[in-house]
Amino acid sequence: MSQGALARLFSLHDLPSRLAGGVVAVGNFDGVHRGHQAVFVAARQIAEAERLPLVCLTFEPHPRTVFNPERPVARLTPAPMKARLIEALGFDAVVEQPFDRAFASLDPDHFVQSVLVESLKARHVVAGFDFHYGARRRGTPETLAAAGQDSGFGTTLVPALADAGGETVSSSRIRRLLARGEAGAAASLFGYRWTIRGTVGKGAQIGRTLGYPTANMTLEPETLLAHGIYAVRLRRADGSLHDGVASFGRRPTFDDGAALFETFLFDFSDDLYGETVDVSVFDFLRGEERFDSAAALVEQMDRDAVAAKALLASASPLSDLDQAIAF
Known part of the structure; x- marks a missing residue:
């Protein structure tokens, strides 16, 4: 079980000896959704019972992007955010093993011996049903x-997790929900409010002239989330939380330019330029619209702020992970 901050490692060769010989959860885990969390919980329970280090082995970039670079996977949790979630789930380390065609060409037996046995010295390996x-x-x-039996490590294979309707929780399903703006429905599959990390940059500062100064971030890929207005909560590097309302889109009332994620924080006046922040998306309020005047837009923004405040005030954590990330 974790005794301190997560060790974020970028190669199998970086694993310190004190973390070798532990329980290893292996997979891509993009989204760290409830199905992935079932794998992590199983691994953590074994590590706690046997008093072993707890390590996550994942791969960067996403393997499907390596094999089809023209159509890269829309990442729900880029590596830094995935690492933060894994840390909150009690792991000692995450190994972000570089994935390229050479690594992908390893014979399965070679993968087991070189990666799991020789590099990680795994005592137990936990994976999902489809690994x-x-x-x-x-x-x-x-x-x-079978390889575990031959090589002396235990294995646990975690079955698919279904929601109340009997449908399997999956990253692809979550992507479809976010692309429709259904952030609340996506959160029920994540088990936490989807959170994006980015560095605040300067935009055209239109919001400032309207009385709604915003912290602007670029969301990649822009197709991951439907354009619209969302109730959000921002966490600064110092851990402080600030409620707000965000607009994601092209500002059709003004310039119809490149898509930006623009967050207005309630009762906040600090300068966030250049700061890396996390923004948790709680729910969709409305779609992006073009207004006939700036005054009409401001009236709607006032209504959006009221709606977002009410939604955030009534929100409660979906899980311990949600508590750690968004509350």
């Missing part, structure tokens, strides 16, 4: 279990 590994994905959950 595949090695060249042409020939390694399966079944071959992993």
Whole structure:
């Protein structure tokens, strides 16, 4: 079980000896959603029971992006945010193993021996029901279990997690929800409010002239989230939380320019330029609209602020992870 801050490592070779010989949760884990969390909880329970280090092995960039660079995967949790979530779940380390075609070409048996046995010295490996590994994905959950028996490590394979309607929780399903603006529905599958991290930059400062100064961030890819207005909560590097309302889109009333994620914080006057912040998206308020005048836009923004304040005031944590991230 974690005894301190997460060790974020960028290669198998970076693993310190004190963290070798532990329980390893392995997978891509983009989104760290409730299905992934079931894997993490199973791994943590084993590590606690056996008093072993708890390590997550994941891969960067996403393997599907390596094989199809023309259509990169829209990442729900880029590596820094994934690491923060994994830390909140009690891990000692995350290994972000570089993934390229050479690594992908490892024979499944070689993957087990070189990665799990020799580099990590895994005592127990935990993976999801659909985990595949090695060249042409020939390694399966079944071959992993057999390899564990041969190589002396235990294996736990976690079944698919379904929601109340019986549908499997998955990253692709969450992406579809966010693309429709359904942040609240996505949060029920995440098990926490989806949170984006970015550095605040200067925009055209239109909001300042309207009495709504905003902290502007670029969201990549811009297709990940539907354009519109959202109730949000921002966390600064010092840990302080600030409620607000965000507009994601192209500002059709003014310039119809490049998409920006623009957050207005209630009762806040500090300068955030250049600061890296996390913004948790609680729910969708309305779609992006073009107004006939700036005055009409401001009237609607006033209504948006009231709606966002009411929504955030009544919000409660969805889980311990949500408590750690957004409350």
